[in-house]
Amino acid sequence: GYGVYKYENPFFSYEGEWRDGKKQGHGKLIMSDGSYYEGEFDNGEINGHGFRYYASTGNRYSGQFHMGELHGQGVMNYADSTVYEGEWTRNKRQGYGIFRLPDNSIYRGYLFNHLRHGEGTQTYANGDQYDGDWIKGKRHGHGELRCRDGTIYDGQWVGDHCNGLGTMSHCSGVTYEGQWVNGRPEKMACRLAIVATEDPLTVFQGGTFLIQVQTQDEDGNIVECEFFFWG
DSSP states (O other): OEEEEEOSSTTEEEEEEEETTEEEEEEEEEETTSOEEEEEEETTEEEEEEEEEOTTTOOEEEEEEETTEEEEEEEEEOTTSOEEEEEEETTEEEEEEEEEOTTSOEEEEEEETTEEEEEEEEEOTTSOEEEEEEETTEEEEEEEEEOTTSOEEEEEEETTEEEEEEEEEOTTSEEEEEEEETTEEOSSOSEEEEOOSSSOEEEETTOEEEEEEEEEOTTOOEEEEEEEEEO
């Protein structure tokens, strides 16, 4: 049947359905600080689908519960406008989910223990996008970063930085293929390509090349420069 129960301690009260002296069916568990859970109960425990409001933070969760914990599919609306929609495991963001932050950055992929972990795609607030591997919240493994200006890096990552073998195609037309250390290319490149209106110029290690640059100033005067490079 339906009833209201106030616990001996002043912290909880329950109103809802009962069966055989236990909370069973739909009900609402109210805490003294204003927090509450409203949803399904089974055999006296919070089990099934429900809604949880946290008065201390203003966070709101709607989704699945198991033995009182956030477990299964659910949506958490945080007070700072962050939204997480996806899988939960024992109160932790874990499994596949979508994370939307107040700065409009979005992560779609796998998480473990609240952190981005596994395969995932992060679209940053500035328009850059990373698609690849993550470990403990950092870009780690193989991934591709596409920047808003057209620059693309495709290769290995360690500790959130370009580390290992990778190729960067810069928006200027320069392509660097080789080893990277903490986000910077090593001194010696495997290949350096300059993309022009004609066929791309490719120079391998040990080679040399000459670049002629022609510019025009505000008065219409032509200025020519020559650059000589060793590969």
